[in-house]
Amino acid sequence: MTTTYPRAERAARARLAAAELAADGIDGVVFGWVDNAGLTRVKSVPLAQLEHAAEYGVGAAPCFDVFLVDDSITSAPGGTGPVGDLRLVPDLDRLTRLAAQPGWAWAPADRYTQAGTPHPGCQRRFARRATDALARRGLTVRAGIEVEWVVARADGTPATTGPAYGMTRFVEHSDYLREVLRALTAQGLAVLQLHPEYAAGQFEVSVAPEGPVEAADTALLVRHTIRAVSARHGLRVSYAPVFTEGSVGNGGHLHLSLWRDGLGLAAGGPGRHGLHPEAEHFLAGLLAELPALLALGAPSVASYLRLVPSHWAGSYRCWGLENREAALRLITGSAAGQANAELKCFDATANPYLALGGVLAAGLAGLDAAHPLPPETTTDPADLDTAERLPSSLAEAVDAFEKSTLLREALGPELYEAVLAVRRAEAELFAMHTDAEVVEAVRWRY
Known part of the structure; x- marks a missing residue:
């Protein structure tokens, strides 16, 4: 059973986290997830956008589910190809200041639909289940x-x-x-x-x-x-x-x-x-x-x-x-x-x-x-x-x-x-x- 993620709660937590990160000289946050080919993909936002990203997610096309190691793209039954969008939502519990990349923080991301329900193809959520x-x-x-x-x-x-x-x-x-x-x-x-x-x-x-x-x-x-x-x-x-x-x-x-x-x-x-x-x-x-x-x-x-x-x-x-x-x-x-x-x-x-x-x-x-x-x-x-x-x-x-x-x-x-x-x-x-x-x-x- 899918549930919507608590947007307001995430936004409030991200607002507090952003203030702490700013005091430490952090300028941006990178969100990481892994595709089905085993390649780690990332998107990043400036620190000022962390609250919005935690509340609404950052766009990531569903076609990443069928990327290959050489960045070519295959297809799967039920796939939407170039149509549609998903949202990357950072897990604020793992928000980490990157010691080898000054000015950056990192968090792993879960993938949700635009309606706010968990994406059934989210690998991280599979491990959680x-x-x-x-x-x-x-x-x-x-x-x-x-x-x-x-x-x-x-x-x-x-x-x-x-x-x-x-x-x-x-x-x-x-x-x-x-x-x-x-x-x-x-x-x-x-x-x-x-x-x-x-x-x-x-x-x-x-x-x-x-x-x-x-x-x-x-x-x-x-x-x-x-x-x-x-x-x-x-x-x-x-x-x-x-x-x-x-x-x-x-x-x-x-x-x-x-x-x-x-x-x-x-x-x-x-x-x-x-x-x-x-x-x-x-x-x-x-x-x-x-x-x-x-x-x-x-x-x-x-x-x-x-x-x-x-x-x-x-x-x-x-x-x-x-x-x-x-x-x-x-x-x-x-x-x-x-x-x-x-x-x-x-x-x-x-x-x-x-x-x-x-x-x-x-x-x-x-x-x-x-x-x-x-x-x-x-x-x-x-x-x-x-x-x-x-x-x-x-x-x-x-x-x-x-x-x-x-x-x-x-x-x-x-x-x-x-x-x-x-x-x-x-x-x-x-x-x-x-x-x-x-x-x-x-x-x-x-």
């Missing part, structure tokens, strides 16, 4: 998305070449990384780790877990901040799944834990490695739906150049304790409350709201059906004749997505059809491209 469905069962989820990126020089070459995880690249970019850390911290984010990664020029940052919608918001803010800091240092950033053909790529690993009454259900239970029965059912639901979920969590053609064995990308449909080749890695943690599950097969081409909403819907289905968790994989699944590979192409993932009644019902017809149209169109767009051409085409799009 899934979160609310769990809450009605007395459950909460804490989630976090790792952000991996390659930092490059102006000519596009990696800004450092190694060694992997090495002190050398950390020292070479000490000032840059310090500014990333300072900017994230100044924006109220609790950074857990910041370190060099495996591939040339690659780094990773992880932040403290939050609710699902908040974790998706934070992923956008982290990427936005890293890109801004990089620009100040004359560097370029890529979050693409593969930066260099044949090399380990950038993941967007999703960590999540299930909680009831303040108790984490991934530790202290009677099941394997301390899992509670509800946690086992939830994880079983993820594994059951995982091929279809890849259309949300690994949604680009380039995703499948990363999702290969021996790259710690989680290309096998299995789970295991600290098994980095399994799609679902169980992490017990070293302290109370740290136990969680990690989906390794997702990457940063995903719209994080779609990815999280889909995962919650699948886990909830596993809970409702009391799905049993399959046997654990305790070795490299590549060594097992029985190991099941996940889809090896976007086309295969789209086939699984199209057959998923669960995701069709969870997303709703308008959002489901738009996602399906974009996935099909991108698979066709790159059908005749070589791997090298795919890498080149998307390297700087994400």
